[in-house]
Amino acid sequence: DIQMTQSPSSVSASVGDRVTISCRASQGISTWLDWYQQKPGKAPKLLISATSGLQGGVPSRFSGSRSGTDFTLTISSLRPEDFATYYCQQTDSFPLTFGGGTKVEIK
Amino acid sequence: QVQLVQSGAEVKKPGASVKVSCRASGYTFTSFYIHWVRQAPGQGLEWLGVIYPDGGGTDYAQRFQGRISMTSDTSTSTVYMDLRSLTADDTAIYFCARAWQTPHSDLDYWGQGTLVTVSS
Numbered sequence: 001d002i003q004m005t006q007s008p009s010s011v012s013a014s015v016g017d018r019v020t021i022s023c024r025a026s027q028g029i030s031t032w033l034d035w036y037q038q039k040p041g042k043a044p045k046l047l048i049s050a051t052s053g054l055q056g057g058v059p060s061r062f063s064g065s066r067s068g069t070d071f072t073l074t075i076s077s078l079r080p081e082d083f084a085t086y087y088c089q090q091t092d093s094f095p096l097t098f099g100g101g102t103k104v105e106i107k
Numbered sequence: 108q109v110q111l112v113q114s115g116a117e118v119k120k121p122g123a124s125v126k127v128s129c130r131a132s133g134y135t136f137t138s139f140y141i142h143w144v145r146q147a148p149g150q151g152l153e154w155l156g157v158i159y160p161d162g163g164g165t166d167y168a169q170r171f172q173g174r175i176s177m178t179s180d181t182s183t184s185t186v187y188m189d190l191r192s193l194t195a196d197d198t199a200i201y202f203c204a205r206a207w208q209t210p211h212s213d214l215d216y217w218g219q220g221t222l223v224t225v226s227s
Contacts, residue, residue, distance in 0.1 A: 032211045036152075043202055043217035044144075044152065050211070087152055091211045093166045096142070096154040096181075 002026055002090050006099025008087065012107040017078045023043075023088035023101045025069040032092040034063055034080045038070075039084045078104070109133040111141075111218035112201050118224045124191040127221045129203035137161035137186040140206045142214055143177065143188045145199040158186055159208070178217075192227045 003026035011018050023033065031051040036044035046055050048064040051071060061076040077081055083106055088099040114128040129141060139148050143155040158177040176189040186203060201221045202208035204214035 019137050034213050036214075043204075043220055044214075045217075046213055046215050049215075050215040055215070065186060089152070089214075094157070098152040098154070101151045 001095055002029060002092065002097050004088055004090055004097050004099040006088055006102055006103060009100060010103040010105060012105045013078050014107045015078055015080055017107075019075040019078055019104060021073040021086055021088075021104075023071045023073070023099045025071070025090055025092075028069055029090045029092035031066060031067065032090055033064075034089045034091060035062075036087045036089065037082075037084045038087065044087060050091075075104075078084075082104045108164050109205070109216045111130060111205060111216055112217040113201075113221045116222040116224070118226065119193050121194055121225055121227055123193050123225075124189060125223050126187055126189045126205075127223070129158075129186045129218050130189070131184045131186070131205065132137060134205075137181060140212070141179070141186040142204045142206055144204060145216070146200045146202070146220075147196075147199040150199075154201075155188070155190075157206075160186060161208075171182055190223075193223075194220075195225050197223065198225045199223060209222060 005024045007022050016071040038044040052064040052068045063074050065072050084103045085103045087101050110132045112130045117125050118125040142157045158165045160179040174191040179186045205216050206212040223226050
């Protein structure tokens with residue numbers, strides 16, 4: 001199985017801050033990496049597909065990038081509605097696997 | 108609009124089985140896969156498997172092989188996930204999510220989740 005290692009597990013930030021979340025795959029997955037946002041009591045919401053494909057309706061302050069097997073989600077200027085938990089997920093092969101999550105908290 | 112509506116919360120005893128349903132609407136049911144993902148209390152996301160509604164083929168995560176089944180009813184656009192021999196470790200919210208019938212497809216719409224509690 002492909003292991004997805006996500007870091008940090010939590011980050012405290014203020015509105016307006018730039019936040020970066022990292023995700024490393026245990027083997028090559030090309031660009032097959034998605035990012036989800038989950039708020040308490042809700043289902044995950046797809047933000048970015050295939051490393052950098054922003055989903056419709058997702059603000060442009062969210063972006064994704066890749067370097068080899070390392071992937072990054074960047075929130076350029078944190079808004080109040082962005083406080084949530086973020087997960088990466090590889091779609092290269094079954095079983096689909098997720099990172100452990102990063103909780104973005106208010107500083 | 109696309110909707111995945113799941114059945115209500117369940118409380119089961121250890122050793123029992125649970126069957127969770129996921130009814131799809133707003134799109135062509137047989138054109139998308141349905142995946143199942145669960146989340147234990149305060150924990151991350153875990154993939155259980157996928158069903159291909161058009162034909163009923165399935166792929167299950169290895170650790171659930173032998174005690175999980177996924178079926179589909181195209182007449183009602185509903186997918187079912189059946190998990191047997193429950194233990195306390197199966198206590199979780201179970202989500203269904205759809206994905207295009209292409210390799211590497213994303214989980215673009217999710218159900219609201221079904222809480223399954225396993226307790227004696």
